[in-house]
Amino acid sequence: MLFDIHVHCCEARDPRLTRANGTRYPTPEELLASMDGLGIDRALCMGGVSPECRYTVVPAEELLRIAGRYPERLVPCCPVDPRWLGNSPTADFRPLLRAYQDRGCRAVGEYTPNIPLDDPLNLNFLAQVEEVGLPLTFHLATRAGGCYGLIDEPGLPRLEGVLKAFPRLVFFGHSQPFWAEIGAIEAGDRRDAYPSGPVRPGRLVELFRRCPNLHGDLSANSGYNAIHRDEAFGAAFLEEFQDRLLFGTDLANVPQEVPIADYLRGLRAAGRLSAAAWEKISWRNAVRLLGL
Secondary structure, eight states: OOEEEEEEOOSOOOTTOOOTTSOOOOOHHHHHHHHHHHTOOEEEEEOBOSSTTOSSOBOHHHHHHHHHHSTTTEEEOBOOOTTHHHHOTTOOOHHHHHHHHHTTOOSEEEEOOOSBTTOHHHHHHHHHHHHHTOOEEEEEESSSSSSOSEEOOTTOHHHHHHHHHOTTSOEEEESHHHHHTTBOOOTTOOTTSOOOSOOOBOHHHHHHHHOTTEEEEOOHHHHHHHHHSSHHHHHHHHHHTTTSEEOOOOBOSSSOOOOHHHHHHHHHHTTSSOHHHHHIIIIIHHHHHHTO
16 A cells, blocks of 8 residues: 555646646646656545645645545545634634544644744644644744744744644654755755765754654655665665655646655565565554544
8 A cells, every 4th residue: 555645636627727837726627647656545635725835725624525426545634824714823724624523634744834933823823733633744944934834043943842832743744954954964955855875964954853753754766865865875765764755746737756655665575674574654543643
């Protein structure tokens, strides 16, 4: 079985509604065709409601409709923005989160507000997600403006703070700035890119060892690059953290090339990834953490 922890789709839009480069989300049927081509059995479907870098809003209600048509293939998330309900650090999101949870949403995501990780709005929201008991998929960013995602500095000090502040909240980390920190960051390095070459273990490895609630969403080029740029290091990382890593693609375009599925299968076939690690990363961790 292969479970994808990170995909996107939406119901058909006006063909004029695209990203600036002309790309768009797949329809549910296009997504399922892509999944079939990659041998993916089931997937967690992300939405998006924050204004940063969105060409269309994909709310929980739409994902619930889609997943209702394909319940054996797609599992819905509930995308939420901490600025909802009055843009207040005391807003109560628990009724909303529980309503989505009761209707079948298994995680919060994709969570992309472009505010600091330790912004009071975010801390308020994370505390309530922890209380309700949903995992959260977050996108990390390097700065305010011109991008999307929660903001942190090199070395991820704010991420460490929220991981320790909310120890019962299951965090699924994602994006270039998140995975770039698998290796040591030097002055002048771009964290919003795809570093190459041998890995000298960086801050992210330290946080994985210190914070058991941190999990790795291996989707997109960022996750693939993290484990592929230094193959020996990547294989060792997969083994060490096999209980907290999750296969993913970030399918969000039509068409889209996704190398990670065949790469992981190749590691397994070559004996560089144990059977236990493959099984956990490919599906068992997702099923366990999502309560499926």
